[in-house]
Amino acid sequence: MAEQRNNTVYCRNLEESVKIPVLTATLETLFSQYGNILEIVAKKNLRARGQAFVVFDSVDAAERAIKEVQGFNLFEKPMVLQYAKTKSDATVEVESNEAEFEAHKRRRLAEKERKQAIRAAEAQKHLKRPAQSGPSHGLAADSSRPTKKAATAAPSAPGGLKSTAAPAAPQIPDEYLPPNKILFLQNLPDNATSDILNGIFGSFEGFKEVRLVPGRKGIAFVEYENEAGAISAKENTQGMSLGPDGSGVVKVTYQRQ
DNA sequence: AGCACA
Numbered sequence: 001m002a003e004q005r006n007n008t009v010y011c012r013n014l015e016e017s018v019k020i021p022v023l024t025a026t027l028e029t030l031f032s033q034y035g036n037i038l039e040i041v042a043k044k045n046l047r048a049r050g051q052a053f054v055v056f057d058s059v060d061a062a063e064r065a066i067k068e069v070q071g072f073n074l075f076e077k078p079m080v081l082q083y084a085k086t087k088s089d090a091t092v093e094v095e096s097n098e099a100e101f102e103a104h105k106r107r108r109l110a111e112k113e114r115k116q117a118i119r120a121a122e123a124q125k126h127l128k129r130p131a132q133s134g135p136s137h138g139l140a141a142d143s144s145r146p147t148k149k150a151a152t153a154a155p156s157a158p159g160g161l162k163s164t165a166a167p168a169a170p171q172i173p174d175e176y177l178p179p180n181k182i183l184f185l186q187n188l189p190d191n192a193t194s195d196i197l198n199g200i201f202g203s204f205e206g207f208k209e210v211r212l213v214p215g216r217k218g219i220a221f222v223e224y225e226n227e228a229g230a231i232s233a234k235e236n237t238q239g240m241s242l243g244p245d246g247s248g249v250v251k252v253t254y255q256r257q
Numbered sequence: 258a259g260c261a262c263a
Binding site (some may be wrong): 039 | 258262
């Protein structure tokens with residue numbers, strides 16, 4: 001798939017030892033020849049070092065910059081330039097209204113949390129000794145927090161026994177499943193009848209249906225025509241209490257696919 | 258290698 005054009009140039013293979021203010025200042029002088037720069041973002045943490053985002057006020061400027069500066073030796077290292085894969089906040093801020101800007105940031109933060117959850121699940125997978133038995137049921141108690149637990153990694157089995165189990169796919173906690181058009185409701189109180197649920201979830205854009213699960217108390221699925229409907233329904237019903245006294249706080253997540 | 262914006 002061809003790379004998506006973007007106002008922002010993603011720079012990598014930058015010399016990691018140069019201080020951030022020096023780096024951004026240098027990038028600024030270098031790139032300002034190709035257009036107006038709204039912002040340059042560079043950080044020094046482990047995951048982000050050696051990279052920078054140069055936000056131009058137009059995609060044409062970004063394109064020129066990529067063409068011209070590609071491979072340029074900066075601090076003895078050839079820069080590698082691409083379009084950034086998502087829009088910068090600064091771009092959305094100037095190109096949209098306040099509401100869209102806020103929505104953009106909310107989506108971005110949600111996506112960021114989601115990625116962190118995936119990384120956490122990924123890290124678990126690598127630390128985890130083969131589980132004693134049975135498939136994981138995905139009840140990660142608190143995987144949002146870095147685990148401080150001392151690694152009590154059992155030494156590998158002395159008999160040279162190898163686990164034949166295929167490594168389980170990393171289980172992302174419910175909360176961080178990617179958006180899709182079907183919501184998964186949990187912890188529904190007994191009084192949450194199909195009528196009640198239809199009443200609540202039916203008021204959102206693109207509502208299709210509520211599906212209770214025969215023989216399973218407390219859960220249901222709600223389907224929408226499209227993702228946007230499901231997203232707004234989720235955002236507006238999250239943590240809603242359906243019980244009498246403010247009990248029965250419903251958990252609303254996207255369906256695991 | 259690594260795609261951020263408290």
